[in-house]
Each structure stands twice: as structure tokens, then as C-alpha cells.
Amino acid sequence: MTFCLDLREIRDRHASVTGGKAFALARLLQHDFAVPDGFCILTEAYRRFVDTTPVAERIRLELSRKEFRHMRWEELWDAALRIRHLFRSTPFPPEVERALTERIEQVIGEGPAAVRSSAIGEDSGDLSFAGLHESVLNVAGTGNILEQVKNVWASLWSDAALLYRQELGLEVESSAMGVLVQRFVPGDCSGVIFSQSPLDPAVAVIEAVSGLAKGLVDGTVEPERWEIERHGARIRSHRRSSENRRVVAAAGGTRIVRKEGGAGGSLLSNQQIQEVYDAAREAERLFGCSQDVEWTFGSSGLQILQARPVTAKKQDRDEKRVWNLSLRRSYENLEALRAKIEDSILPGMEKEADELSTWYPAESSDIELAGQLERRQAALDRWTDCYWDDLIPFAHGMRLFGQVYNDAVGPEDPFAFVVLLRPQRLESVERNRLVRQMAERIRSQPQLRELLLGRPLSKCDDGQLLSQLEIYHFRYGNLLGIQADRDRLDEYLRTLLLEMSDPDRPLNAEQELEDREEMEKQYLDSFEEEDRKHARELLELGRASYRIRDDDNIYLDRFKGLVREAEELSRQRLRARGLQEVAQLPGDELIEALRDPAYRPQPLVEQVEQAAPSEVDARQLLGQPASHGIATGRARVIRKPEELFGLQKGEVLVCDAIDPAMTFVAPLAAAIVERRGGMLIHGAIIAREYGIPCVTGIPQATERIANGDRLTVDGYLGIVAIDSRN
């Protein structure tokens, strides 16, 4: 069995075992183009690796946990991370390792290498699949190169590749990946050329950046651009770039740095432009169609790094998928996003929420109330858009750190890094702590507890508890956005506090994360001195991402609460005016009714879809094990926020999606079961903090489980067994 072929040995018959990238480069090399020396690891090596180890079957098990179409982006990412971990922790079959080692030593030696994916069918088809798979630059040493080969193989199953699984025909049995290992060229100036622009067939387009092409390909560095007329090779246009950064080779990889002397003059001389253009046209003649060529100028002149056909790619019409794909961000992009969120978005949200809160409804006219409701609704809409556009994508910071941590430390549990993300101060943790302190106060004063069994919280005579209650209302207010006045909220809180202060049933304790410092040290120590600063920056980015992920919901909930408050008041006014059917009236109709005394809302036509009744009963549900442990208890299914206050100690919390505002009940719950899937979602994080089992990603959890069902939640295997129905 042949596992590797030198680029010079590859012939037409090998196209199906090299992947497109390696095959095209081999042809270029054999036609005297300047291509860095290298070899291709054939798809047979990949197949041998996955088929003779448990890898293939483990991928199958991973992907069969849930119907694929029901998997959310976060679940795809978690699956991809586990698969990557699986590849990294599985040893090569000895014959594969021998063949690869021999070839690396022969062709690459001690110098640095580029390890690139060369997937079958990557550069063909209607959609552009470029960028789904991994390529790693500047790797030196046989051991490191071998390790990167596994990473590149694993990227056949990257989160983005999984998103396009159907189009790629990605199947465990038949899919495979070739890998290209070449001498690494530390280019001074690099870029891409389209030998024929997809937008204007009369021109070729060159884009160039200082340093490595990586900065251009991943969109971090803005390129300089030329259009060259294909007839006569005259430069038609030239757009300079104000970019003053470049991607360069750094210890064990690449780094983005500032260019000395700022943006400076043009990156390419006329002669170099001609050289790049000639090479692209030559490649076009060789392959018989227009080419998208990646190139670099190194110490030995122009080198061709990649060539593939320019095809008129169709736009992906699946908006959700395009949005999902946009969540993948580079470190630089995430840092810029962080600055925007911390300096502008969150303070902006807080300022506007404060301003809207200072309005006194009692003294307002109906017209003023309509204006206020409109302002609040507009603010909520605006900040909700911002939440989807900027805040959710920032969650990728945690993931980026997770991957770096796993590569550096190689932990047994691929999600161990989450412990390091936990910050010192989190809005929801502070609030939960206050609720807990109130419960402890009541528990320590049996007479107070006795009194509260028959009296509202605000009527108790305990100064400490009353001042804690005031702080709670001032700081967190109507955090769950429940449609209720303060008395009703106090009543909910009283029920919860009585349950939490039951002296016979101790609360779940928060876990002490004592290994945190040791873990952080181990992570930083695994980097060379000069890279430690960046490692620390990545950790900080991950922490900011975790913190903001938690806090942003709380900020947004303030606007939801403000809208509900104004809506409720509007309904009261309209009822006083004699309009009775206002309970279900949407915000815009409330505004119209307040402004126009003659307005009569249209009666609501109820459209209830009658689903066919199902007699199929769920007995055991399979999800993702998100927090270890095992617990049995009665189900408390949460469909409305106020139902949370009815949770009793030892019950299993079953809900659609936990947001941070809901986490105060964690000290009572025996376990958490959630419809939304993922390892980094709030339910999973809070469960780990309290050491209670959690299973996430159970489709229709709140419909398939009923209140009072007796459940056993297995947080090791991700199983929820319904032991008996209520």
C-alpha cells in the first residue's frame, strides 16, 4: 500500500487519491512552474488511520446522536471539537507513521513545512467550499508535522464542513482527505490572481498583501489590487491599500504584526505584476480554464502555492447557514468586536435602558404613553439586531480559546478549558448570590421563616432581609420580564425563598474550582516565552467572550422588561376606557388604540393548528452529556418564566433554553434537561458550577416530558430515562 507520493511522482491516475490541491500543484511542477518541494499524503493513509482504529465508528456515533437537521451551530461546533480531539488522541497505525516519517525526513528534513488540506472535490461544485478545511503554516520537526497532519485530517469534519455535509457528500464510509506537505516559503509579499475576473471577463485581477497570503485569504489584511487587461496585458486600474499590517512566520506558526514604516509604497513592481500575470495565464493554458492562483515572492523569486479553477460560484441561499458560517472569526476580528461591545454596545444599552427607566407612567397622557411604548419597542428591536449581529458572533472567542488550549495542553476532556473561562464577577452569579443570601437569612431565623409562611416579604420585620430585597429590586428588577407588578414578583420570590430556606433540605453548593490556577499555569507554560503574551491574550479574549455571553442577555432582558411594563400599563388604560379584548393585543395595535380614542381592535381569529395526536410515548431520550452526574427526580417543566419560582428542591428542571436570568434556581434543581444543545450554553455552564447533571440538546424536551414525570438524568451518557409518567 502506498501512503505518500512525491509531487513529481503524481500522475493522472492518482487524481482520486491526492485531492484537488495536490493534484493541480503536481501538474504545475511537472510543467516547470516554480512550486515548493513537497509530497502528498494520499487518501489511503487517512482511510487506514480511521478504519484500523476506533475513529470511524466513533465519528458515526458522534453524528448519530441526533437527527442532523436538528443540530444547532453550537452542537456542530461541539461535535467537531470532539472529533478533532479524537483524531489528536488516536495514535497512527505503525505502518502509516513509518511511511509518513520517512517521507518527511526525506523531503522536508529539519526545515519548516506547510501542511495543507487537499480534500477530494474541495474545489469543484456549485458552492465555494474554500476555507472549510485546515491548513497550517511554518511547522518544523517530524513530530509536529505528524501532529498537524491529524489536525488537517480532522478538519474534514470541521464545524463548517459539517454545515455543508449534504453538498459535500460527507460520509464516514466514503469520505477521505489528502494532505499536502511542502517546504514552507516565508514570502515577503503574497497574494492571489484571478486569470479572468468572474465579474469582468476582459481583465485579470491581482490582490497582494505584505508577508504571507494567509492575511488575505482569511480577510484580516486589506490587499492592494490591480486589474490587468487580458488583451495586451496593460494595467487598467490600481487600488492602493492603507493597510499597515502583515502576517509573518513566527515560532511554530504565524503572527500578525505592524509593518515597519507604515503602509509605504506599492507592494509589487511592474515586472513582478507581469511575472504573476504570465504565470496565471500559463496555468490557464495548462488546465484549460481560467485559474485562481495563490502565489508568493520569497528569497528565490515567484512561487506558486495553489491553483484552482475560477468558477461562477452560486450564492448560498440558505440564510441561516450563511449566518452560521459568519460566526467563525479570527483573533483580530474578535478583538475588534470586543472593543466595540465593551466600549460602545454594552454602555449604550445601559445608558438607554437607564434613560427609558426614568419615565414616570402615572403622570403621562395616553399619547405620551403611546410614544414611550414606541420608543421602548424601537430600542428593543435595535438592540436585538445588535445582539444577533455582534454579540452572538463574539461567543466564538470561547471556541477559539478552546481550540488553542486543547492543542497546547492536550487534555483528556476536550471541554476542560471551560473552567478557565469562568470570570471573577458575573451579573448572574452576583444576583444568584444575593438570592442565596436572602434564603440563608431566612433559614438562620426560624421565626422569620414561620412568619413568612403567611405573610408577604415586604411585610416582614427583618431589617436585613428587607434591605436585601430592596437591593434585589433596584439592581435586578424584573429580570425575567414577567408580566407582573412588584407585589406579584415579591410573591414569586417568597415561594422560592421558602423552598430554598427549608432547613431539612440543603441546597446544591457551588463548586470550588481549585484547579483553576494550576490549569492556567500549565496552559501558559506550554508556550515558548515569546508566545506567552499572545497565549494570555487569547485566554483574556475567551474570558471576555464568556462574560459577555452571560451579561448580554441580562442587558437585553432589561429592554424586554421595559416593553412589557409599558404594554401592561397601556392595557390597563385601554380597559379603563372600556376595551376588554386587549390581553393579546400586540404592541403596535396598543399604540394605535392609545392614540386614537375611536380605534376598535379587530377581534383576534385564533389559528390553532391541530396536530395529529400521537400515541408514541418517549421512554428514554438521548442528548448531549453536558455536566457529569446522575440524579433522579420529578420533572418540573418550565414553559413560562414565572413557573421557575415553583421549582421544588430535588426536582429536575426541564426547559427549552436556560438564560442567565433563570439560573438562580440552580441551587434547588437535582438536574437540568434542556432542548437547546451545546457544551457552552448557560444551562450546561451553571450545571457544572453547581455539580449537578445536565443533558442538553433533547428535541422537544418540554413537550415530550410532562410535569411530575419521574426522570433519571444520566449526565455521563446524555440519557434522560422517563421512569414513570405522572
Add this chain to the structure above:
Amino acid sequence: MRNQEFLDQVGKLLDAQRVGVLATHYKNTPHQSLIAYIHSESLRDIFFITPRYTRKVEAMTADPRVALIVDNRQNVESDFDACIAVTAKGTVEEFPRQPRPEFLTRYLNKHPYLEEFVASPTCCYFRIRVHSYTLVSSFQRVEELILE
């Protein structure tokens, strides 16, 4: 058929297949489950692993008598003559997790993708002490060997 010949056929089938159907009963209701198994060299014991909080564990705790059927059908016409099926009947007992049982290495050799599953503390290990094997071949040929 001689004992050894019979046992060779049983052993060959149990080696070749990965999963079988375990039959239990609980409160007068039959229950069946697919399980991944291995067997001892002597064929006296069959081992399998399952999550603790399942119906089959509940049933086996109440009554340890079980049957396991393993067959090699391909869902083709020739199954009617070529397929063979073995039913092992016996008594099941839970096997302590500590110290690490010897059979676990062989179990993971046969089912390496189950490593994480096996390591979960919510899984429990079982051994069937086989009392008899029934071998069905050529559609209707039925032979039985009582071991105990």
C-alpha cells in the same frame, strides 16, 4: 453432532457477530434489548455492559433469568437456509467494576468505539452464566446443549 463441534459452531458465530438480542421480563411483561457482548473462551460466560437506569437492568434485578439470541441473517432470501441462530439461556449477575475486570480489555478489543461508554460510572457490567445453548440452522434444524 459432537459437543466440541457444536461448541465450535456456537463460538464461531458469537465471535463473528457484535450484537445480540437480550430477552428479559418484568412484572409479567416481556422485554428485549440489543446488547454488544463478548464471550469467555469456554463459552460458559457472556459479558455485556449497559447503562444502569434502563428497563433491562430493572428487569434483571427482579429476575436474573435471561436469554440472548445471536444470528447472522443478511436480510436476503438465502437466510432461510444459510442463516444460523444461537440462543444462550442462563442467569445474569452484576460484575463489580473494581478491581478492573479482566474481560474489559477483550471487550474493548471487540468494541473499541465504546471506550467512553464503558468508562461512564453510570454503566454497569453483567455476566450471563450460560446454562444451555440452542443452535438453529437450515431453517428448522434445532440442537441444544445443556452446560449445567
